[in-house]
Amino acid sequence: MTLFSFVFFLFGILSEIIFLLEAASPHIFRMEVAGKAEQEKAGLGKQTTGIAHFNRPAMLLIAGLAVLAALVAGLLELFGAGGVLVYIDSPVISFIFVLLGLFVLAAALLAKSFLPPVNEQSILVALCLVLVSALWGERSLIWLPGWLLTVVPAVVALALLIWRRGFSPLLKAVLYLWYLLSLMVIPFQSGEVAFFHQLEFNILESYSYGILLVFLLVHCLFAVRFFLIASSILVPRNRRWVSQIMPQLFTDEQVPLTRFLPVVALIAILLLVNQYLGLLTKPAVISLCMVLGVQLLSIGQSASHVRPAAPAGVPTILPLKE
Amino acid sequence: MWRISSFFSSALKGPLTLLDGLCLILSPFAIIGFVVLVIVMLDSLGVHAQLLEAIEADGVDALVTWNGVSDDGKMAVLWLDPQNDPFESVIVDTRYYSRETLAQLKIGQPVRIRYVYPPKHEAEAVLLDSYAEVKNYRGYFTNLIWPFLVMWLIVIMHPETLFLGFVDVFPSKVSGAPQA
Numbered sequence: 001m002t003l004f005s006f007v008f009f010l011f012g013i014l015s016e017i018i019f020l021l022e023a024a025s026p027h028i029f030r031m032e033v034a035g036k037a038e039q040e041k042a043g044l045g046k047q048t049t050g051i052a053h054f055n056r057p058a059m060l061l062i063a064g065l066a067v068l069a070a071l072v073a074g075l076l077e078l079f080g081a082g083g084v085l086v087y088i089d090s091p092v093i094s095f096i097f098v099l100l101g102l103f104v105l106a107a108a109l110l111a112k113s114f115l116p117p118v119n120e121q122s123i124l125v126a127l128c129l130v131l132v133s134a135l136w137g138e139r140s141l142i143w144l145p146g147w148l149l150t151v152v153p154a155v156v157a158l159a160l161l162i163w164r165r166g167f168s169p170l171l172k173a174v175l176y177l178w179y180l181l182s183l184m185v186i187p188f189q190s191g192e193v194a195f196f197h198q199l200e201f202n203i204l205e206s207y208s209y210g211i212l213l214v215f216l217l218v219h220c221l222f223a224v225r226f227f228l229i230a231s232s233i234l235v236p237r238n239r240r241w242v243s244q245i246m247p248q249l250f251t252d253e254q255v256p257l258t259r260f261l262p263v264v265a266l267i268a269i270l271l272l273v274n275q276y277l278g279l280l281t282k283p284a285v286i287s288l289c290m291v292l293g294v295q296l297l298s299i300g301q302s303a304s305h306v307r308p309a310a311p312a313g314v315p316t317i318l319p320l321k322e
Numbered sequence: 323m324w325r326i327s328s329f330f331s332s333a334l335k336g337p338l339t340l341l342d343g344l345c346l347i348l349s350p351f352a353i354i355g356f357v358v359l360v361i362v363m364l365d366s367l368g369v370h371a372q373l374l375e376a377i378e379a380d381g382v383d384a385l386v387t388w389n390g391v392s393d394d395g396k397m398a399v400l401w402l403d404p405q406n407d408p409f410e411s412v413i414v415d416t417r418y419y420s421r422e423t424l425a426q427l428k429i430g431q432p433v434r435i436r437y438v439y440p441p442k443h444e445a446e447a448v449l450l451d452s453y454a455e456v457k458n459y460r461g462y463f464t465n466l467i468w469p470f471l472v473m474w475l476i477v478i479m480h481p482e483t484l485f486l487g488f489v490d491v492f493p494s495k496v497s498g499a500p501q502a
Contacts, residue, residue: 110487111488228353228474228478229481231474238481241488
């Protein structure tokens, strides 16, 4: 990778860290900490829609980083250093990757603060994108159980979305595990992990791969942890803990249609535009749309907004609002 | 009858409690071990898939002389053209083949191989006549399955560490307890 590309790759990594932090812990980016009543009065407790999406501290921070990345890349080109190849074993680059590794480890441990809480909508979008990848991607899904394992949870998510009722935390755990695994399906199925071994990247590829690297690493590591959490359901005494953590990861709160439909339209437009312009490979653009869908449908939702629904006798963290 | 079952339940209680405590102590280490094993398995799976892909897409067939496996039994080095270029060699990873297949090969015997030129896959070659064994190799799962299952079982029994950061699984004091 050239130094020029690496600047944008790094920018992608930092943007994704900010996106993850904002989606999972929106309070970090609030300018002032106010009481709940004051926050609601100021609209902070509500989900942001439309142009308000882009007028947030996190977005301004990313815009600032974009300007900085462009400046640094411009200066590198001006001094003729943009084409210098960088390698992972060089001291500065390896130091950056060590920091990234520590961040990923911390994010998997403190998942509550880094993983965007999902809902039926984001799971549905992720699973639909797996289907899109299977039908339209470079490598089709020919394995029948693979089809079933993709279609069945997608139908379940759609049914839950229509049904609009809270359901058992144990079922949520299974669905959430499947969502985490489906995030990994596209990169692994397409061998797309290899795109991190490419030698030449354009600006968009560098930025996208920076985003994907952080998102996939954090989710991959947490998927292993959550696989163990979900399998601990087998022992009845562990179920109370699973019931307690699920409301923090899986929210019943859905984004309004005025936000859901534009996000779906945006994803469709991105896929079509990429089909005509060929900016990114198909698996890369589908993975990127998945990241985009999950994060845009999570922003504004935090664990404090969840409406936990648990069967009688199962303890929950928050009392039911209704 | 009741006395016999009571005797067995009291006799088993001690060892089971001990086993449970052992699982509790080992659980954090088992989690780390489990994660490491998953990473090792996925990495091996990726390397294997890449090798198959490279062999099928860019493989070059050759007829070479079998030189036997290395002292540690892990690989065999084969020279492509020893007369003209004594340095051009490829490596056959022996873990992909059964003992019977390797035992059938005699030193000096010609073997058909398919290899990928460097730098695509570090000049790794496969024995063409036993390619099905390479394709169906799952040793990276089967060799690690027992430690994997043991660690998994330990974590299932005591997953408390997994919930840290989400739930207070080791409460310092019981809330709601009657105050003195």
